[in-house]
Amino acid sequence: MKKKSTNVKRKSFVLTYATMFDPPEELHTRFERRLARVKREMGQEHTMLIGGVEVRSRTKFEDRSPINTDWRLGTFQQGDASHAAHALIAARKASASWSRTPWRQRVRLLRKAARQIDQRIYEIAAVLSLEVGKNRMEALADIAETAALIRYACDQMEANDGFHVQMGVDPLKGYRSRNVSILRPYGVWVVISPFNFPAALTGGPVGAALVAGNTVVMKPATDSPWTVRLLAECLRDAGLPEGVVNYVTGPGRTLGKELVNNPEVDGITFTGSYEVGMRIYRTITQGPYPRPTILEMGGKNPSIVSRHANLDRAAAGIVRSAFGLQGQKCSANSRVYIERPVYKKLVAMLVDQVEKIKVGDPTDRAVFMGPVINQGAYEQFKQFTKELSRAGTILTGGNVLTEDGYGKGFFCQPTLVADVPLNHRLWKHEMFLPITMVHPVGNLKQAMQLANDSSYGLTAGFYGTQEETAWFFDEIEAGVTYANRPQGSTTGAWPGFQPFGGWKGSGSSGKNAGGHHYLQLYMHEQIQALIR
Numbered sequence: 325m326k327k328k329s330t331n332v333k334r335k336s337f338v339l340t341y342a343t344m345f346d347p348p349e350e351l352h353t354r355f356e357r358r359l360a361r362v363k364r365e366m367g368q369e370h371t372m373l374i375g376g377v378e379v380r381s382r383t384k385f386e387d388r389s390p391i392n393t394d395w396r397l398g399t400f401q402q403g404d405a406s407h408a409a410h411a412l413i414a415a416r417k418a419s420a421s422w423s424r425t426p427w428r429q430r431v432r433l434l435r436k437a438a439r440q441i442d443q444r445i446y447e448i449a450a451v452l453s454l455e456v457g458k459n460r461m462e463a464l465a466d467i468a469e470t471a472a473l474i475r476y477a478c479d480q481m482e483a484n485d486g487f488h489v490q491m492g493v494d495p496l497k498g499y500r501s502r503n504v505s506i507l508r509p510y511g512v513w514v515v516i517s518p519f520n521f522p523a524a525l526t527g528g529p530v531g532a533a534l535v536a537g538n539t540v541v542m543k544p545a546t547d548s549p550w551t552v553r554l555l556a557e558c559l560r561d562a563g564l565p566e567g568v569v570n571y572v573t574g575p576g577r578t579l580g581k582e583l584v585n586n587p588e589v590d591g592i593t594f595t596g597s598y599e600v601g602m603r604i605y606r607t608i609t610q611g612p613y614p615r616p617t618i619l620e621m622g623g624k625n626p627s628i629v630s631r632h633a634n635l636d637r638a639a640a641g642i643v644r645s646a647f648g649l650q651g652q653k654c655s656a657n658s659r660v661y662i663e664r665p666v667y668k669k670l671v672a673m674l675v676d677q678v679e680k681i682k683v684g685d686p687t688d689r690a691v692f693m694g695p696v697i698n699q700g701a702y703e704q705f706k707q708f709t710k711e712l713s714r715a716g717t718i719l720t721g722g723n724v725l726t727e728d729g730y731g732k733g734f735f736c737q738p739t740l741v742a743d744v745p746l747n748h749r750l751w752k753h754e755m756f757l758p759i760t761m762v763h764p765v766g767n768l769k770q771a772m773q774l775a776n777d778s779s780y781g782l783t784a785g786f787y788g789t790q791e792e793t794a795w796f797f798d799e800i801e802a803g804v805t806y807a808n809r810p811q812g813s814t815t816g817a818w819p820g821f822q823p824f825g826g827w828k829g830s831g832s833s834g835k836n837a838g839g840h841h842y843l844q845l846y847m848h849e850q851i852q853a854l855i856r
């Protein structure tokens with residue numbers, strides 16, 4: 325496979341989800357230096373950015389670290405519906421000029437923004453690690469991917485020459501005709517992002533919307549405002565005109581709701597849970613006409629292991645995908661169906677590897693699993709493990725960690741569960757926690773039936789022979805599929821390599837972010853037929 329590289333402070337090294345196992349020592353030194361500085365700077369107040377102006381609201385909220393809730397990362401503005409409306413007006417005002425800015429100029433500015441992100445990668449990754457509990461390598465990868473997604477949108481604009489296409493000349497006697505197809509921006513675009521990939525899942529859609537010529541209002545999750553604030557600064561510092569990008573913070577149920585209901589909105593990208601996404605989808609249809617609504621929602625991602633599989637690869641891939649980011653990836657491997665002849669052996673290997681996972685402060689180089697995001701997730705972990713211990717067998721894990729350095733954060737053990745009846749509700753519910761369920765199957769057909777028996781269709785993984793993998797790719801109902809991958813059974817995405825998106829209840833557009841059909845979603849077509 326071609327190598328993917330990110331250019332960080334002129335020293336280039338390979339850094340992706342699939343290739344971050346052996347980074348240069350220099351990367352760790354830089355991260356640690358920057359982390360120390362970020363820790364010294366925590367606790368400041370941050371404003372919203374609307375129309376190029378720093379805006380404060382009357383009410384504030386505190387952003388605290390899930391690693392240690394005594395760590396107050398910052399104070400943020402608790403914006404309300406009026407701030408959402410204000411930001412949309414600023415975006416509308418900027419739209420007339422930005423949409424007519426030549427696309428090459430837009431690409432130039434967005435490439436500058438990507439460079440700003442590269443330059444601040446250690447700082448933003450340190451903040452992200454403290455704010456979300458993501459381990460250092462995954463935090464760095466999230467930021468690197470953000471810049472890569474923005475560049476990918478620029479590349480696509482260039483490769484398609486701004487999406488201006490000469491069409492056929494009508495055979496009209498006595499006239500000369502010219503027909504052109506142009507993709508043009510919609511206008512004002514809203515980006516609402518989740519806590520778990522606050523950089524890539526804000527910056528990716530924002531980058532695409534901007535390159536396409538839309539102006540943007542972006543709203544981060546209440547659990548990750550700081551990371552997104554830094555991203556907003558990178559876009560501002562790249563020289564984007566005032567009002568082209570606006571950053572607002574506040575609760576989804578008030579400020580977020582207004583960003584969906586307000587008639588100034590021409591298009592929206594929402595990444596988050598199925599419940600909120602579907603509510604947005606239904607709300608948008610109540611408007612006077614259809615508006616593009618890109619929804620990237622949850623997953624209940626299965627992997628299937630054949631009796632012929634390489635079990636070392638399967639065990640490594642499943643453990644990484646089940647417990648990376650504490651199981652809080654939309655692509656987390658939450659269900660594993662294993663052919664009976666290899667069930668016992670693979671389960672023993674999985675238990676062994678899960679018990680070796682180091683849980684702790686995710687900024688620490690040796691730690692793979694940090695805390696879950698907040699008190700709510702922590703309480704849910706306790707409830708789900710209690711329910712599962714009654715329904716089946718907890719093979720390993722099942723408890724929260726409260727002793728030693730864990731007491732002030734939301735730390736949970738990686739948990740593997742077996743013997744849960746196949747009709748149990750948690751086979752279908754996205755728990756979004758470090759809990760994975762395993763089950764033996766009589767044959768691959770049964771495994772496929774179970775894998776597809778879900779209203780989600782985000783990612784899926786398989787381990788088996790070449791012939792079996794062809795069958796798997798053909799039968800599985802999911803937008804991103806992986807076979808025989810030790811780097812992750814159901815996780816791993818990178819623009820231009822594994823574009824990311826879901827089928828069924830996992831996504832609305834049917835086109836994957838970071839892929840060659842994505843940027844076009846942010847523009848509508850106009851045919852210009854001229855008789856000269």
Ligand code: NAP
Pocket residue numbers: 516517518519520521525543544545546547574575576577579580581582584595596597598600601603620621622623653654655754756782824825826830831
């Ligand atoms: P969430 O609770 O659905 O929130 C996502 C965003 O929506 C947040 O910014 C939230 O703001 C906002 N929001 C909440 N209610 C709203 C409303 N009524 N109107 C407008 N906005 C509203 O999701 P999350 O817990 O942050 O993220 C986890 C979910 O995201 C999981 O289901 C995961 O699978 C999914 N996800 C999907 C993908 C993908 O690519 N398919 C990627 C990552 C995550 P507040 O935080 O202020 O409530």
